[in-house]
Amino acid sequence: MLSRAAAATLLASLAACSGQPAPTEEAPLAGATIGGDFTLVDQNGQTRRWADFRGKYAVVYFGYTYCPDICPTDVQRTAQGLRTFAAEHPDEAAKVQQIFVSVDPERDTPKVVGEFVSAFGKDIVGLTGTPEQIDAAAKAFKVFHGKGKVEDNGAYLVDHSNVTYLFGPDGAPIATLPTDQGAAAVAQELAKWVR
Missing domain, CATH: 4.10.910 (30s ribosomal protein s13; domain 2)
Incomplete structure (x- = not known):
């Protein structure tokens, strides 16, 4: 041995x-029980399951399209980091799939999610579903979320964890990506783990 x-x-x-x-x-998240099967719908109305992403590294972020600042910033920095990584490591970057999962199924229809993710990149998969499906996925990925106070005009925020996870081709968690440090830091972390 x-x-x-x-x-x-x-x-x-x-x-x-x-x-x-x-x-x-x-890997920092080696052995962690993060991730698991889900059944959601993508921006094209197609049913997607966690198993559909096997064979690729998956970068997963839970957020919502009406988020005023954090979600678009995190998704943008991740997408920019992937582009930077792709410029230096095109073969490895081709093995990575960025995934955005909505925690606001009430407003985030497949069409709305599609418009949101397409603003950051053409290859990002956007997912949504019923409240029950979203709750199950969030629970599997250890993501907190909860609808905030509804204003008189119907507007509301959604409180949620803002963690960007990197998973391996086998679906096992590897690390979190440092979106708070910018795109260059995301690219550097991807280069550390994606093979």
């Missing part, structure tokens, strides 16, 4: 043979 150090050395040498550097540390 290989020691941990010997296993790390073997992985590094195998990666060197393939031309890809290997991560030198364990």
Whole structure:
């Protein structure tokens, strides 16, 4: 049986043979119970399940299209980070799928979600569903969300976690992406884990 150090050395040498550097540390979310099956609808009205994204790295963010500031900023920085990563590592970037999941099914129809994600990139998958479907997905991904006070004009905010997760091709969580630090930091984190 290989020691941990010997296993790390073997992985590094195998990666060197393939031309890809290997991560030198364990993924921060390795072993975490984040993620899980869901049934939602994409911006084209197609039913999508978590299993549909197997074989690709998935960058997942839960938010809502009427969000005044945080959601559009996080989604934009993620999309910009992916573009920066793609410019330097096009083959690896082709293995990454950005996914936006709405926590506001009352207003975020597939059409509305589609318009939102298309403002940041043509390849982003936008997902929505019934309140029950959204609740189940949010629970699986350890995302808090709750509708705020409804104003007289019907407007409201949605409180929610703003975490951008990176999952591996097997659906296992790898790390969170530092959207709060900007697109360059997102690209750097992707380069660390995507192979």
